[in-house]
Amino acid sequence: MQFAGQPAYGRSVTAKEMTLRAQLYELLRPNDPLPGARRWRKAHLLILAIGLLAVILLSVDELSPPHRVVLRGAIWGVTLFFLVEYVARLWVAPELPHMADLSPLVARLRWACSVPGLIGLLAIMPAIMLAGGYSIAGTDAASVFCILWILKLGLHAPAFGTLARVISNExxxxxxxxxxxxxxxxxxxxxxxxxxxxxxxxxxxxxxxxxxxxxxxxxxxxxxxxxxxxxxxxxxxxxxxxxxxxxxxxxxxxxxxxxxxxxxxxEYLRVWDQVTRVPIFASLGTVTLSEIVGKLRTRYYPARVTVLRRGDPGDSMFFISNGEVEVRLPTGGTVRLGDGAFFGEMSLLNRQPRAATIATTTPTTLLVLYASDFYEIASHIPALAEAVENEARRRREENLERQSGGAKS
Structure with a gap:
């Protein structure tokens, strides 16, 4: 296993280079829930749609010459974009988890021969054909070749990987x-x-x-x-x-x-990954964690979205895997909770409506535990139930002190 700052198979890797490559990998990684990665996927799909539309329209003989020039320009712009993307993905290939033990050169060669690498190569074939003397005009071979960009849609469909595993398993x-x-x-x-x-x-x-x-x-x-x-x-x-x-x-x-x-x-693996980030679960054993993971549900919320409203039924509690929420108290004050915190436990324990409104301040991943599952887990894991009750007691006392302080003022 190679760590940041550690020499990579005879090559000195600086921390700055590793950090930049890792950041770019996080941005390009499929299905990453981070906002930057989501924005990248949206932009990628938009550019792909523009390129495919330009290729389709360019095959219409009735188009005027000025329109054809614009469409050819759009096709070349999309091709250059895919060329930059291909080089970037080739560069970050050593960051792939299953290639962590390989040298950068071998990792990049393996990625280039993989299905995503071959699809990326097909996407830049028009540029390669241009270098060989072809030009995009009418139904030229390079223009028709651009229709293979549709294969890149498969890279945005996680179900394709799931389908391959299903066929293998069955x-x-x-x-x-x-x-x-x-x-x-x-x-x-x-x-x-x-x-x-x-x-x-x-x-x-x-x-x-x-x-x-x-x-x-x-x-x-x-x-x-x-x-x-x-x-x-x-x-x-x-x-x-x-x-x-x-x-x-x-x-x-x-x-x-x-x-x-x-x-x-x-879903089990996704929830397990999120659960291990919550400190209250960190001290529990593997067997206990496996029981909890089966009860939790993952929810993703963008920024400035209301998760709970005051007066809602207290039928669940939430653990913050990553992100931040703002608790808007009835007294007018606010409290912010970050990674590893949890909320909604007081209403769940007291079986009363929600006493505060809670909204996200940043894109947030939450783990939801419903009341029936909580009481079932509490009967098997007293330590977890005790930790939740202690936190609820502490917050209750803080609210009382805050209210008494406001009354005195």
């Missing part, structure tokens, strides 16, 4: 379903070929033609361009349609179950 049942699909496909195509080849030699005279009908029928698409006319062919078609519905339903069930399990795992 490969045994998926393979079984595909084998059943292949058996039905070949059996129906062979039966239809035998039953229909004399009456429809052009449509069913060969197995490839019969397989086309079998695929269309088995997937329940039903184009109607090829239809069996003999009684035997229609019986085969009817059985194939029923079997197609069953096979598709089976595949849907396998994928849905896999997605649900993967999403539960991802």
């Amino acid at each position: 490969r045994a049942p998926i393979t079984s379903v595909l084998i059943v699909f292949a058996i039905l496909l070949m059996s129906a195509a062979t039966g239809a070929h035998i039953a229909e080849r004399d009456g429809q030699p052009q449509q069913f005279g060969s197995l490839p033609n019969a397989m086309w009908w079998s695929v269309v029928t088995l997937t329940t698409t039903g184009y109607g361009d090829v239809v069996p006319v003999t009684p035997a062919g229609r019986i085969i078609g009817s059985l194939l349609m029923i079997s197609g519905i069953a096979v598709l339903a089976l595949m849907t069930g396998v994928l849905a179950t896999g997605f649900a399990q993967e999403e539960r795992r991802r």
Whole structure:
């Protein structure tokens, strides 16, 4: 493991360089909840949309020459933007967690050969083609190549990674379903070929033609361009349609179950990462933490958003994983709570409406614990319940002192 300021495989790395590279990595990292990373993703999607729109419009022959010049300029601007992005991502590749033990050169080569790296390379192909003497004009090859920018949308879709893991985890049942699909496909195509080849030699005279009908029928698409006319062919078609519905339903069930399990795992890991940042949980053991993680829910709030209002039911409490909130007291005063603090416990313990309004001052990540889950955890983890009650008692005393001080003044 390499740390900041530590030599990296014979190369001296300054703290300034490491800090700059790490900051840029945080900005470019997919699905990072920080405001800067979110703004970057929005800007990236906007520029991508502009580039794709320009490529599409440039294929219209009726456009006037001035409009074509503007569209070509937009395409080159987007291409240069993707070129800068590609270089930046190549530079920060050593910051990737799974490449932390590799030298910077090897890490960058591996990233360049990965799926995101290859998609980034395709995105800058118009610039490479320009260097080779091509120009963007009409439906030139470089212009058409820009349509591959649509692949970059996949980098903004975390579900693609989830889909890959689901397919990997469920490969045994998926393979079984595909084998059943292949058996039905070949059996129906062979039966239809035998039953229909004399009456429809052009449509069913060969197995490839019969397989086309079998695929269309088995997937329940039903184009109607090829239809069996003999009684035997229609019986085969009817059985194939029923079997197609069953096979598709089976595949849907396998994928849905896999997605649900993967999403539960991802949510568990997300909550675990947030829980470990809260000091009140830090002293608890791994077994205890695992029980708490299953009860907490992660909520992300932008700045200046009201989380709780005075008078709301006290059915939950909140832990601040990162960020800051402002507690607006009934007396008119305010209190700010930062990382590791929690709020909403007094209403939860007393089972009374909220006594104060609470709003975020910065983008904040909160962990929500509902009343039923709190009392269930409290029965197993007295130390946690005691810490919450002590904090609630301390805040109650502070509020009383604040109110008495205001009355005296």
